[in-house]
Amino acid sequence: MSILDSRITRRRFIQSAGGLALAASPFATTHVFAQGAPLRVGLMLPYTGTFASLGNAITNAFKLYVAENGGKLAGRTIEYVVLDDESDPAKAVDNASRLVNRDKVDVLVGTVHSGVQMGMVKVSRESGVLSIIPNAGAGAATGPLCAPNIFRTSFTNWQTIHALGKVMVERGHKTAAWISWKYAAGEEMFGGFKEGYEKAGGKIVKELWLPFPNVEFQALLTEIAAARPSATACFFAGGGAVKFVKDYDAAGLKAKIPLFGNGFLTDGTLQAQGAAAQGVYTTLHYADSLDLERDREFRLNYAKTYKLQPDVYAVQGYDAAQLLHIGLKAVKGDVKATKAMIAAMEGVTIDSPRGKWKMSRSHNPIQDSYLRQVVGEQNKYVSVAWKALEDPARGCRMA
């Protein structure tokens, strides 16, 4: 990040050098908007640590959309202020304040980690800066803490797994064991699953939890075998997901007690999971081999630009840029016209690579939840598990 730091430092120098001249000028205090003046987008995302690949995918796709529009959105050149949040909640408030107060970003985009997101939401609510969440699924951000200036282009944890219960019951699995990490996201996922599964007539016969990020699953796999449910539902992600899927298969459980989960179980790590993941069903708002023109076009452009295949995180980053563009177009690039911009972004329909989705009143996507199955190294689209699934946004005053 040293290149970045030096850039920011240099800018600070120029600002302070110009400070004297500006002090006497009315331009320094009143926000006079000049057509073509750069719009500052703060990208506060993880670029190191476990979530680095997610942060990079979101950044890549955001920049791809801007580049596709000639580097400008609604006539404004986009200037990025990039900050590595290290997925460290302890630094979240400081980092977000730095972008808003010191670097004077016009829009705050981020982040991946829900704990960091809570810090950013606090800063967004206090400063009123327009904020777009491209991943973190903490329900509170569009629930009890929802705010007019905070939008999300990804999902709530609840939303990713709510449709799974219905899918499992339809496939004849009336009893299930649940296993996940015991932390905020895991508990929100469980809430979403339980609600959907019990409503569909299923019964959770065993709840199993591990401390986050423990990956010693053997003891709990033995418990699943002893409880004899018809199927297992779970939430794991990243390295832990790979190990869980492999251990579940090696313990001989997969053939007897089929494994289900939300998409994070198998997204981005299928190469590492190999044969163990074959046939596993998951739900998520994106899938490989979606038959959509918008998706094909996006995937091709992304692959051409970055020599990488895009994933669900890239789609969410791309949509964050699309959403910003819609807001900016409505006010002809004048980002200070916050009210008009928010009005344009509310209730908008985004033509996303994941399929069209609508912004809910709590500022979270109302989107289709897809059922996918692992085939080879793809999360292959099977069907729409739940059409236009909307987060209940409990506790949000705008909903």
Add this chain to the structure above:
Amino acid sequence: MDPVIFLIQVLNGVQYGLLLFLVASGLTLIFGIMGIINLAHGSFYMIGAYLAFSLTRLHGNFWVALAAGVVIAVAIGAALEWLVMRFLYRRDHLYQVLLTYGLILIFEELRSLVWGDDVHGVAVPQGLDFSIPLTDNLSYQTYRLVISAICLAIAFGMYWMIQRTRLGMMIRAGAVNREMVQSLGIDIGLLYRLVFALGVALAALAGMLAAPVSSVFPGMGNQVLIISFVVVVIGGIGSVKGALVAALAIGLADTFGKVLVPQIAGMVVYLLMAAILLWRPQGIFGRT
């Protein structure tokens, strides 16, 4: 609890404990004999896992990759000792903590540069990629049993080396009185380099063996670092026998903690540590 399930849980606990022993044994050597607090131990575990990933890709045979990985780890260990560690023996523990913490950051960054931030998997060695049925719906992965056997063999080998060989005698003597050993004409610098390299190799070996059943991912070393220190402290600093007993106790406590008291599963191991340290502050086999 059903008796069959109970026995399977005991097996789970012992198997986890043996793997913990393998990771912690290198730490207890370096900590107990050289007096170095090596926070970078988890990084060596991670490097081992990534080496297993790269070397099995280069050469299909897992065991050849394992042997090559151990050689590389010994070289890394010896080089690090020569480059930085040897300047710290006479210094305060704080310097060691700072330096080895710095090494963690360096190794994480190097890992990111060399291997990227993706999660990888390593295939279970050919011939061992099957499971033994235990009950009608639960099987046990053969490779896990093989890991346990290797861990036991290493435990025995280390005990024999330290207690029964001339090299072990020199290592033990060096731990007690560095100057005296030196004045007897033994090259203590070389001896320490050897011990450090061995400690690094043990951590890397643990990472390599665990790679097929675990997965290979950024930050994996940090997860084992703390539990390794717990093993070393409970067992008694520098005691290989103590590390084995402590690792097995932790393996069983962790397993049954998750099953019987899931609400506090994350604390069980630390409660055990607190209880043992209240009873014996120097650890089970530690000298006062």
